[in-house]
Amino acid sequence: MNPTPTPPRYFVIIPAAGVGSRFSAGKLPAGVDATLPKQYQRVRGQIMLDWAIHAFLEVPDIAAVYVVLAPSDDYFNQYSTFAGAGHPLVKVLRQGGVSRHQSVLNGLQALADMQEQDWVLVHDAARPGLTSALVRRLIASLKEDAVGGLLALPVADTLKRAEDGRAVQTVPREGFWQAQTPQMFRYAALRYALQKMWQEGREITDEASAIEMMGQTPKLVIGSPRNFKVTFSADLVVLDALLTDNLALNGENS
Numbered sequence: 001m002n003p004t005p006t007p008p009r010y011f012v013i014i015p016a017a018g019v020g021s022r023f024s025a026g027k028l029p030a031g032v033d034a035t036l037p038k039q040y041q042r043v044r045g046q047i048m049l050d051w052a053i054h055a056f057l058e059v060p061d062i063a064a065v066y067v068v069l070a071p072s073d074d075y076f077n078q079y080s081t082f083a084g085a086g087h088p089l090v091k092v093l094r095q096g097g098v099s100r101h102q103s104v105l106n107g108l109q110a111l112a113d114m115q116e117q118d119w120v121l122v123h124d125a126a127r128p129g130l131t132s133a134l135v136r137r138l139i140a141s142l143k144e145d146a147v148g149g150l151l152a153l154p155v156a157d158t159l160k161r162a163e164d165g166r167a168v169q170t171v172p173r174e175g176f177w178q179a180q181t182p183q184m185f186r187y188a189a190l191r192y193a194l195q196k197m198w199q200e201g202r203e204i205t206d207e208a209s210a211i212e213m214m215g216q217t218p219k220l221v222i223g224s225p226r227n228f229k230v231t232f233s234a235d236l237v238v239l240d241a242l243l244t245d246n247l248a249l250n251g252e253n254s
């Protein structure tokens with residue numbers, strides 16, 4: 001008699017092994033510590049990485065949160081409130097790679113006792129504005145989906161194609177979305193897709209593109225402007241303004 005399959009579980013991988021080169025380039029705003037990678041910059045008293053971790057820990061479905069650090073990272077133990085005894089659900093993997101793609105793939109390969117149908121939510125440490133409401137929205141939207149998907153926002157601005165700093169073409173924006181994270185896919189499918197892209201030397205910038213290259217169509221789930229990616233140092237000012245208790249911005253209003 002086949003054993004009763006256990007229900008799929010929900011695991012999180014947070015790639016946090018970047019160096020933040022774009023963030024560190026140019027003049028830094030007052031109060032920014034130039035020696036720290038961006039995921040360790042403080043906003044409203046908490047480092048960006050911990051903001052992201054907290055959003056997941058407020059969601060009961062989450063079985064564990066794996067933070068993928070650079071092997072040489074000694075910031076986490078100094079600056080994260082989840083260092084040391086930390087939290088039973090927060091685990092550190094020192095398998096960061098040369099790219100986000102490799103860091104996520106290494107993280108997936110390091111997970112033990114996974115079931116093929118377990119869900120994996122991959123979220124950038126550089127997106128500290130994530131809320132538990134947005135995580136719950138993504139899980140509710142995808143848990144019965146055959147493929148999985150991602151938080152995203154429809155493009156609202158007119159799009160220009162540029163050459164040498166000049167607008168040479170306006171690209172119709174209808175049907176274009178900006179991908180956010182988390183991006184949520186089944187463990188076996190995601191690991192296979194990322195591994196295949198890596199073996200074929202195809203650098204991908206998000207998990208959904210690997211799934212798309214396998215011929216699947218990830219579902220787009222409305223995210224939030226506060227869940228934007230901190231890329232440049234000036235983004236910290238925007239983030240501080242967006243870390244508000246505004247229910248709509250937090251994804252509380254379904």
Ligand SMILES: Nc1ccn([C@@H]2O[C@H](COP(=O)(O)OP(=O)(O)OP(=O)(O)O)[C@@H](O)[C@H]2O)c(=O)n1
Pocket residue numbers: 014015016017018019020021022023039068096097098099100101103104124125126127229230231
């Ligand atoms: N080798 C890498 C590169 C990036 N990331 C993570 O992927 C997320 C999104 O990447 P990005 O915003 O590009 O961060 P950085 O790579 O640090 O920034 P930059 O490209 O400006 O150097 C970040 O949480 C970053 O820490 C990672 O885990 N491993």
Ligand SMILES: C[C@](O)(CO)[C@H](O)COP(=O)(O)O
Pocket residue numbers: 100124178179180181205206207229
């Ligand atoms: C994954 C991502 O945040 C989706 O928009 C984006 O692709 C990350 O890009 P980055 O260059 O690694 O910041």
